[in-house]
Amino acid sequence: MSFPPPEDGIIRAQSGAQMSVDYIVDVGQPDGLGRAILDVRDQHTNRNGMLHGGIIAMLLDAACGFTASMRLGDGNALTPLVTVQLNVSFVSEAAVGRRVTATGHPSGGGRKIAHIYGELKDEEGRMLATATGVFRKITLRGEPT
Amino acid sequence: MSFPPPEDGIIRAQSGAQMSVDYIVDVGQPDGLGRAILDVRDQHTNRNGMLHGGIIAMLLDAACGFTASMRLGDGNALTPLVTVQLNVSFVSEAAVGRRVTATGHPSGGGRKIAHIYGELKDEEGRMLATATGVFRKITLRGEPT
Amino acid sequence: MSFPPPEDGIIRAQSGAQMSVDYIVDVGQPDGLGRAILDVRDQHTNRNGMLHGGIIAMLLDAACGFTASMRLGDGNALTPLVTVQLNVSFVSEAAVGRRVTATGHPSGGGRKIAHIYGELKDEEGRMLATATGVFRKITLRGEPT
Amino acid sequence: MSFPPPEDGIIRAQSGAQMSVDYIVDVGQPDGLGRAILDVRDQHTNRNGMLHGGIIAMLLDAACGFTASMRLGDGNALTPLVTVQLNVSFVSEAAVGRRVTATGHPSGGGRKIAHIYGELKDEEGRMLATATGVFRKITLRGEPT
Numbered sequence: 001m002s003f004p005p006p007e008d009g010i011i012r013a014q015s016g017a018q019m020s021v022d023y024i025v026d027v028g029q030p031d032g033l034g035r036a037i038l039d040v041r042d043q044h045t046n047r048n049g050m051l052h053g054g055i056i057a058m059l060l061d062a063a064c065g066f067t068a069s070m071r072l073g074d075g076n077a078l079t080p081l082v083t084v085q086l087n088v089s090f091v092s093e094a095a096v097g098r099r100v101t102a103t104g105h106p107s108g109g110g111r112k113i114a115h116i117y118g119e120l121k122d123e124e125g126r127m128l129a130t131a132t133g134v135f136r137k138i139t140l141r142g143e144p145t
Numbered sequence: 146m147s148f149p150p151p152e153d154g155i156i157r158a159q160s161g162a163q164m165s166v167d168y169i170v171d172v173g174q175p176d177g178l179g180r181a182i183l184d185v186r187d188q189h190t191n192r193n194g195m196l197h198g199g200i201i202a203m204l205l206d207a208a209c210g211f212t213a214s215m216r217l218g219d220g221n222a223l224t225p226l227v228t229v230q231l232n233v234s235f236v237s238e239a240a241v242g243r244r245v246t247a248t249g250h251p252s253g254g255g256r257k258i259a260h261i262y263g264e265l266k267d268e269e270g271r272m273l274a275t276a277t278g279v280f281r282k283i284t285l286r287g288e289p290t
Numbered sequence: 291m292s293f294p295p296p297e298d299g300i301i302r303a304q305s306g307a308q309m310s311v312d313y314i315v316d317v318g319q320p321d322g323l324g325r326a327i328l329d330v331r332d333q334h335t336n337r338n339g340m341l342h343g344g345i346i347a348m349l350l351d352a353a354c355g356f357t358a359s360m361r362l363g364d365g366n367a368l369t370p371l372v373t374v375q376l377n378v379s380f381v382s383e384a385a386v387g388r389r390v391t392a393t394g395h396p397s398g399g400g401r402k403i404a405h406i407y408g409e410l411k412d413e414e415g416r417m418l419a420t421a422t423g424v425f426r427k428i429t430l431r432g433e434p435t
Numbered sequence: 436m437s438f439p440p441p442e443d444g445i446i447r448a449q450s451g452a453q454m455s456v457d458y459i460v461d462v463g464q465p466d467g468l469g470r471a472i473l474d475v476r477d478q479h480t481n482r483n484g485m486l487h488g489g490i491i492a493m494l495l496d497a498a499c500g501f502t503a504s505m506r507l508g509d510g511n512a513l514t515p516l517v518t519v520q521l522n523v524s525f526v527s528e529a530a531v532g533r534r535v536t537a538t539g540h541p542s543g544g545g546r547k548i549a550h551i552y553g554e555l556k557d558e559e560g561r562m563l564a565t566a567t568g569v570f571r572k573i574t575l576r577g578e579p580t
Contacts, residue, residue: 016190017197020165025226025390048285052162053228057478058199065198081210083198083376083425084403085524087232091543091550107554108526108562113374113426114524117552117565119542127543130552132524133569134424135373137158229548230520230569232377234422236398236405252409253381253417258519258571260381262420264397264408272398275407277379277422278521279569281548306480307487310455338575343518344451344493345501351488374486377522409478430483 009079011066023059026139027066034066034077036102040094050113051094051128059102060118060131061086067104068114084113085115091127099123104133112137156211156222160265172211173224179211179222181247185202185239194240196273204247205263205276206231213259213280229258229279236272244268249278257282292297301367307431313349317356317367324356324367326392330384334389341384341418350408350421351376358404358425359393374403375425381417394423402427443510447502457493462501462512468499469512471537475529486563494522494537495553497567502539503549503570519548519569524563534558534580539568547572 009028011020022037024074036059038044046052064086066077100122100139107115118131153174158164168183181204183189191197192248209231218224239245245267252260263276299318303309313328326349328334336342354376356367363369385392390412395404408421439562444463458473471494473479482485498523501512508514529535535557542550553566 015192015194015197016187018192021199022186042161043165045158046304047223048165048225048227048283052160052203053210053231054166054199055162056204057231057233058197059200061198064369078192080193081250082193082238083235084217085232085422086198086202087230087378087567088202089230089542089550089569090228093227100183107524107565108254115524115565129543130550130567132375132522132565134524138193178486216351230567232520232522234397234405234424245388252379260315260379260420275397275405275422275519276419277377305487307476307490308482312491320515333455337453337513338483339517342450342493343496343521344456344489346485346498346522346554347492347523348489353493355488363493368482370483372483374520375524376488376491376492376494376524377520377533379520383517388471391552422498428483 007033017058021055021058022064025066027070032070034104036062038094038100040098040100043050045096051100053090054088054094056120056129057086059100060088060120060129063102063131064116064118064131064133065117065135066106067106071106071109071114072112072135072137077135081135081137084120084136086131086133088129088131090129094122094128100128108129135139153212159265160194162203163239166200166203167219167237170207170211172215176261177215179215179249181207185241185243185245187241187251197244198235201235201274202231203244205233205265205274206278208247209216209249209263209278210262210280212251216251216254217282224282226280226282231276231278233274233276235274239246239267239273244274251276252287297326305314307348308372311345311348313352315352315356317360322360324353324360324394326352326413328390330386330388330390332386335386341390343380346410346419347376347378348394350410351423352395354391354406354408354423355425357396357406359422361399361404362402362425363398369427370430371425371427374426376421376423378419378421381420384412384418390418452472455495458497460497460501462505465482467505469505469539471497473535475531475533475535475542477531480531483504486535488525491525491555491564492499492521492523495564495565496568498537499539499551499553499566499568500570502541502551506544506569507547507551507570508542514572515575516570516572519571521566521568525564529557529563534576535563552562
């Protein structure tokens with residue numbers, strides 16, 4: 001069930017979590033990097049009123065995961081995979097009203113494993129968080145291999 | 146603005162993200178460990194239809210963070226802090242319909258920093274993910290120190 | 291070239307780094323967990339005169355790696371593998387003169403990947419560091435698969 | 436006991452571990468980044484005959500740690516600190532005979548905490564490992580604060 005993403009490269013509601021949290025995935029940029037973009041609202045805040053660490057992890061997981069899909073799927077952004085490990089460093093806080101973008105950069109790997117480095121920044125380019133992730137290509141049940 | 150949690154130790158809607166994702170925090174158990182509990186529904190799934198890695202990270206961040214709050218706040222589960230780093234290992238997948246529980250266990254630390262080890266398991270005790278986190282006590286603006 | 295470890299389960303000089311740093315690996319305990327043991331000496335110190343973070347990482351990598359070998363090799367402690375990712379939390383410092391022991395505990399995984407949680411403690415049981423690691427089974431060149 | 440590093444910026448034997456493993460630290464480059472450089476020899480190998488993961492962690496810890504010292508010490512590469520957490524992703528293997536260089540890049544932080552991203556590459560620029568680390572400034576006993 002692998003197929004190319006929409007022509008404009010924007011994925012809006014591919015999963016329940018994405019719909020619920022309401023972030024956008026962009027896999028259509030010429031640099032071949034996956035991105036996850038969120039407008040921070042009240043539903044995304046932690047108990048201090050700032051962007052929740054779990055949402056930060058979700059954005060970095062998405063950006064790094066789609067970058068890994070493109071790398072492991074020879075450009076196919078929808079190649080299925082699982083996250084093996086994700087490490088997030090929380091560098092700075094983000095407030096409601098900000099637009100934040102996570103971007104995944106490939107560090108290396110092989111045919112089945114991808115190492116990705118991710119950065120989350122706000123619209124002024126301020127670093128909010130970094131991440132390293134390991135992703136592994138999988139075959140979904142019922143799918144030709 | 147530090148104050149004790151409700152008498153039954155259950156925190157239901159302390160943050161926007163908690164309300165939106167709809168997990169429960171339990172800081173009332175006699176072992177003094179923080180827990181985050183979620184009934185996995187469609188709104189929590191990734192693009193493979195399983196519990197999203199970002200939600201897994203959120204539950205572990207919450208469980209470890211509340212454990213850290215109790216440790217750094219001398220039993221006060223609501224002592225404010227920030228997550229410095231959170232590392233999540235994704236051990237096994239969880240399907241819709243499962244009830245999953247993240248629990249934070251203190252590894253050590255000092256007056257301002259807490260090291261916490263977390264585990265996410267389903268209702269049968271199967272390990273879904275582990276995490277290590279570092280948390281730092283903060284003073285919120287306008288609060289007496 | 292897979293073969294069982296020595297009868298007493300002690301591996302003393304299996305690699306150049308192990309010989310140079312002079313730690314012992316113990317894979318002969320009835321609990322089936324791998325351990326790495328070091329007597330901290332001047333050659334192991336950082337610029338503050340305490341046990342170096344790199345040596346701490348080495349001990350945790352060894353303990354977790356041998357635990358992973360036993361798990362992925364059906365009890366064979368010498369099954370070859372690579373470390374995919376290792377995350378170390380530095381909880382407390384260790385001084386020259388201490389005997390420290392790292393122990394690896396399996397969290398889960400499949401036929402090729404093992405997730406291991408590690409702890410480094412001194413002879414009084416004080417926690418010095420924790421780690422999570424991901425290890426992947428490999429086939430060495432020239433070896434029958 | 437804070438003092439500037441030698442004029443050429445090269446630190447050769449500041450700690451027992453550094454002397455034993457025999458890597459060089461370079462804090463004299465105009466980009467202000469810390470580096471750790473090692474010529475891989477038999478004493479640095481793992482049980483597969485490649486550069487040991489623990490040595491890789493040591494080089495990244497050193498490079499990131501000296502970068503953090505310069506950042507937290509206003510350019511003073513010898514400001515004392517401790518590693519709070521270090522996460523290493525092992526991207527590719529390095530053989531005996533290679534010269535490998537770890538470099539630390541600041542991601543952010545405050546007056547006491549620094550977040551650093553590190554890369555380990557060989558002399559051809561091939562990525563061997565990446566790391567994220569958190570470092571905390573400390574005051575050594577007996578030292579004026």
